[in-house]
Amino acid sequence: MLRDGWKVHLLIPKENIEKIQEFEQKGCKIDYIKINSHGTNPCEDLILIYKYKQKLIELAPDIVMTFTIKPTLYCGISCNKLRIPFISTITGLGIAVENPSVKQKLIILLYKMTFKKVRCVFFQNAKNKYFFDKHNIKIKRQKLVPGSGVNLDAHCYEPYPEKDDTIRFLFIGRMMKDKGIDELLAAAQRIKEKHDHVFFDLIGFCEADYKGKAQLETLHKQKMINYMGHQDAIHDHIKAHHALLHPSYHEGMANVLLEAAACGRPVLASNIPGCQEAFDEGITGFGFEPRNVDDLVRAIEKFIALPYEQKQAMGIAGRKKMEQEFDRQIVVDAYMEEIENILKNKHQ
Incomplete structure (x- = not known):
């Protein structure tokens, strides 16, 4: 629209300053x-x-x-x-x-x-x-x-991380109950007790009313998880990980799943509308029941057990799916x- 000479005004809450600056640089007018x-x-x-x-x-x-x-x-x-x-x-x-x-x-x-x-x-x-x-x-x-x-150019395919006997999972989203953070924290504890070569990185703002904030900070100090807060250059973080986790309770369509798949990373996500469309079970990722720690652990364990080459093939299949269905x-x-x-x- 901007290229065609239209004036674009965004009427938005003043929250993500970096994103607002990006729109301003493109020529949008911002009103709060x-x-x-x-x-x-x-x-x-x-x-x-x-x-x-x-x-x-x-x-x-x-x-x-x-x-x-x-x-x-x-x-x-x-x-x-x-x-x-x-x-x-x-x-x-x-x-x-x-x-x-x-x-x-x-x-x-x-x-x-x-x-x-x-x-x-x-x-x-x-x-x-x-x-x-x-x-x-x-x-x-x-x-x-x-x-x-998904912008297939901005989220281009990235080679799978080199085989080094570690597995790194990534969550990107707000720290809040509806995003399934309670279940993710519980699952991470159980997995870390059995697999010390598995790591969980969490990126995103922590909502002020999130009741699990103290637990989040405690597990970070215990090195059960690595909470990184808000981060820019999300693409760089995605490509450094082996898979993306998204245990949300409800979505319209989870953009972060599309971006991860476009980057060539398998996704593990809730079997709910807005997530299940973004992956093919066993081909580009695994699904699990929302609000269910046991099923989340099952899906994570299933992914961990896959040979390196199969994890890599999942990522390639995910990229192809994005190109065909989600451009x-x-x-x-x-x-x-x-x-x-x-x-x-x-x-x-």
Whole structure:
């Protein structure tokens, strides 16, 4: 879009400064908005809707694209009021939506209101799409895409680490319960007790409300795991490891699995929508049941037992799968088609 001369404004919370700087360097304009992602205070949410509306009046965009639940619902409501066309992407449901409750009913009602006038909704996995159909959330136009896809050039194939009798597993993501960190820490302890040549490296921010933070720090001091905090140059970290672990409870489509596979690394991930699409069982990786330490340990042990050459072959197969099914250009083309259709109809 920037290459075509469009002005691109990002309305985002001020969290990942490095990523924000990257967008600014590319020519995007950045505006900040405070979002309490896990908050349930209705007054806060009403203020958020008001702020979205004021910012949209100020910017007067031709099209708005929303991602994640609160921006999709509250910015979408504001777009409807101002008659601004918008496109939404469902990047996952989250526990509040997946589990039956009063909160779930309220969120479904908000989706029904918001999506009455949405131009197109992109789903990143089939189960999320099924949830919306099942709950009669009517959407005039919708598309299923392979997540955000993966940039095959930025995440090029890397030769497998040389054989040196060690096995290094990598986790990349936020340190929080929903990412399966509790199970990963428990599994790492059990594996380290039997295999002192196996190492676990964890990369990512630790959420302020993560109750396992003390355990994380203790295991780091005991050298059961190596917690590295936030890191840049993720590709370099992926290529230094033998496999990626992702024990998440729910996902839209786990980008880190796509990036690891594109790099030529096997992936071990939860058997859930948003993860299971990213690997072929026994060919490019192994799956395990979420929230299940025993099954996670089983999958890790299974990978450890593989001959070096089979681990290497898994990585090569994963790269081929990404090239065939998850090239980011597929996703970019799908979005651009919708954007161009909206603009064409708008100017007729």
